[in-house]
Amino acid sequence: MSANHLPRLSQLIHMATHDLVKVEKAMLREQFVTASTALVTEARCLLDDKELWEEKVLWMHWWEKRTGEGFPIVEHGQALGVDMRIDAVDGPIMAEADEAYKRWATEEVTMAVHGGVNKDV
Numbered sequence: 422m423s424a425n426h427l428p429r430l431s432q433l434i435h436m437a438t439h440d441l442v443k444v445e446k447a448m449l450r451e452q453f454v455t456a457s458t459a460l461v462t463e464a465r466c467l468l469d470d471k472e473l474w475e476e477k478v479l480w481m482h483w484w485e486k487r488t489g490e491g492f493p494i495v496e497h498g499q500a501l502g503v504d505m506r507i508d509a510v511d512g513p514i515m516a517e518a519d520e521a522y523k524r525w526a527t528e529e530v531t532m533a534v535h536g537g538v539n540k541d542v
Contacts, residue, residue: 442501449498453505456491461511463487464518477525484522 463483468476498505507515 452494460487464514467518
């Protein structure tokens with residue numbers, strides 16, 4: 422082959438270099454899907470109010486962990502314009518789980534402040 426038909430070095434580098442913003446957006450989207458799937462799974466394991474308090478505390482711990490994993494991903498994704506919404510079918514269960522978390526966290530604080538006796542014992 423003659424030298425006229427060989428690609429230039431800049432052409433080779435451009436071909437091998439991905440659009441880094443697109444790659445980062447794709448990675449963030451995948452991380453969000455993984456984190457939101459874990460959060461939805463945790464929401465589906467929501468306990469009813471008749472469960473033992475220790476089980477509720479354990480569930481609340483996992484809920485905090487899962488939401489804590491998701492927030493930085495969502496914030497970064499939103500900054501880059503990545504769609505960070507969960508599926509509409511999962512919205513109600515997520516809202517219910519979040520409300521239960523808030524209610525139980527309030528109960529836990531109230532018990533701690535008043536030195537209350539655990540009603541499940």
